[in-house]
Amino acid sequence: MNIGRGKKNFSLPLLFLLFPLSSWVFPLPDIHYIRYIRYIRYIRCRTSLTPMTTQETLFSKIIRKEIPADIVYEDDLALAFRDINPQAPVHILVIPKQPIAKLADAESEHHALMGHLLLTVKRVAEQLRLSNGYRVVINSGSDGGQTVDHLHLHILGGRQMKWPPG
Ligand code: AMP
Numbered sequence: 350m351n352i353g354r355g356k357k358n359f360s361l362p363l364l365f366l367l368f369p370l371s372s373w374v375f376p377l378p379d380i381h382y383i384r385y386i387r388y389i390r391y392i393r394c395r396t397s398l399t400p401m402t403t404q405e406t407l408f409s410k411i412i413r414k415e416i417p418a419d420i421v422y423e424d425d426l427a428l429a430f431r432d433i434n435p436q437a438p439v440h441i442l443v444i445p446k447q448p449i450a451k452l453a454d455a456e457s458e459h460h461a462l463m464g465h466l467l468l469t470v471k472r473v474a475e476q477l478r479l480s481n482g483y484r485v486v487i488n489s490g491s492d493g494g495q496t497v498d499h500l501h502l503h504i505l506g507g508r509q510m511k512w513p514p515g
Contacts, residue, residue, distance in 0.1 A: 404448040408499035412446050422476065426462060427469045429504075437484075438507025439477055443469050449500040452489040470502055479506035486514070 411418040412428055421441060422429040432440040445462055449455055455463060467485075474483050483506035488495040 404450050404498060406448075406497050406499045408442075408444050408497055408501065409448055412444070422469065422473050424469070426465050429469060429473045432503070436503075437505040437510075439479060439483070439504065440506075441473055441477070441504040443473060443502040443504065445500055450498045451493075451495055451500055452487050455500070466500075466502055470504055474504055474506065477506070479504070482506070484510045 407416065410416045411430060419431040420428060421431065422443075425446070427443060427445055429441050429443045432442050443466055445459075445466060447459075447462065449459060470485055483504055486503040486505065487493075487501070488503075
């Protein structure tokens with residue numbers, strides 16, 4: 350009885366030989382690289398789930414300081430910056446940091462925020478010394494002439510306003 354005698358089992362040494370070879374041909378991803386990819390996926394997932402992205406506008410980017418703006422006032426809830434295409438010597442936009450698309454979308458839960466925006470208008474007007482008065486405009490929806498879908502209050506000042514507006 351010499352079953353198996355003389356027959357050498359080369360499968361194990363072959364495996365040891367092939368493993369480094371295969372990892373040279375198909376390099377195994379580095380553990381840090383895998384973690385990095387997972388992290389990127391996680392961040393992408395998080396940002397795609399936030400309400401910001403569903404109403405992503407230029408103003409969201411201004412809030413996140415991804416595009417420049419001439420900011421004149423900022424607090425936790427609101428941001429005020431100069432309009433890029435001013436319709437008066439002073440033309441400021443006051444926006445909530447929370448992305449509400451338009452005035453018509455405001456709900457009772459936004460009660461305090463709405464009050465805060467109006468008080469921000471007053472504060473900014475004082476800061477810019479609009480002591481002779483100013484006009485506050487909110488365009489809501491397409492008939493209202495709204496072009497950016499992020500609620501904003503225009504402060505127009507530094508000249509005599511006319512009525513009716515166009
Ligand atoms: P509305 O027409 O009421 O939606 O107002 C949008 C306002 O946003 C316009 O007066 C634009 O001139 C102004 N605007 C658009 N893009 C920018 C920007 N990047 N920085 C400042 N103001 C902007």
